[in-house]
Amino acid sequence: MITNKINADLVLKEPEGGIRFGTDALLLADFAKDSIKYGKCIDLGTGSGVLPLLLLGSGCNADFVGLELQKEYAEIAKENAKENGFESRFSVINGNAEDYKTLFECGRTEYVITNPPYMRSDCGFNNESKALDIARREISGGAELFCRAAAWCLKSGGSFFAVYRPDRLVNLICAMRSCGIEPKRLRAVVPSVGKKPSLILIEGKKDGKEGLIYENDLIIYKDKDHKEQTEELKSIYNRF
Template sequence: MNNYLKYIKDDETIDDLQLKELQLIQKKDGFKFGIDAVLLSDFAQVKKKHEVMDLCTGTGIIPFLIYGKYNPKSVYGLEIQEEMVDMAKRSVKLNSLEEKVSFINEDLKNIEYLKKLKKFDVITVNPPYKLNNAGIINPNDKLAIARHEILCNLEDVIYAARILLKDNGRLFMIHRPERLADIFTIMRKYKIEPKRVKMIHPKIGKAPNIVLVEGQRDGGAYLKWDAPLYVYDESGKYTKEIDSIYWRE
């Protein structure tokens, strides 16, 4: 670990992703990745020939998980917060992945910039979930930015995906079930056809609290529902499906 100290600051830590010895730099007391990132990277269908872009990438957890799981041609992450991009770029050096994983510090609402980028086979995104209409929120609060639609909203994200996707390219998104009608409506507005949905339930008997959605740029109208996934079993332990996703089996 001593060799790693040159990559981190005093208020940061290095987390072992338990996947191909990959490491991720995160704040000790800041926003930490959770099950959402792991579920999204598992839900995404990525091939070795693909080029992938992760929007709202934060400190880069999803690009690193996608690289570790699928080893695509290249993986990019786009994030507006400069401090997070700095951490993500240091994680690239930490893992010696300069030829595979890259990060861009930019606003996804900067449409002219997006149009200058290459087109991607796959877009992934774990966007802010919460509508920015409940109480006073500090716009400089990094946790709030990650959770609330302060700097971008659902339409901004889907419009950006439309611009960046290749013809028939795929968008993979994780969100909350109560926003599903909005997701479908906005995806169709920008001609990204909803193709697959998977509901995530905390446990059997509980309503879903996470939804995974796959869309295809200019795809035909056909929607498939995957079998639901339950996080915990009746004894309160992770289900076999979750253990498998976390590479514990």
């Protein structure tokens, strides 16, 4: 077990050798936080619980439910909720997203957020760690499953937030639309000016009308050598 301080107030426990808290989770939390204002938010694939912790730590007023397939991570997420004083506002379910109809009530949730597995199960090399494979590869479900689960949980007009790989964005958008979640806001994360996007942040609305806002790119570094962070990225870190 590894324990790290996210900031002066938040502590995050993570399994040694497992998937670790990274920039993608931080950027997704920042992308969603001004929209998540009340009610309930479900985090599909919560891992160690970093997304709810970041959002609650930033002053978000919603209550969170994290769904996590892997028992070890689910137990750690529960510990993190308790350790940071959010036990009453962040509960964790150890379960499979495929069982969303039995795990969650239909149409009762204001928000769903997710950092889903982003690699096809047959793509690239397998990790030595099964836990890493499950977290990163669509072994136990990917964008299509997570979008179906989100659509089931969300109220009409409810919001869906995700971070995903640019090369698989079409798959995610098609999955969202097939479930009645209309893409409404999109932002590309770019390592530096002139580089291709490395991540995509997207928001959708259940039963939303057509119309997508493409926001300005979020640029990570000022220089091509990736040594100096942009002022915007620094401000995001400061907000958490």
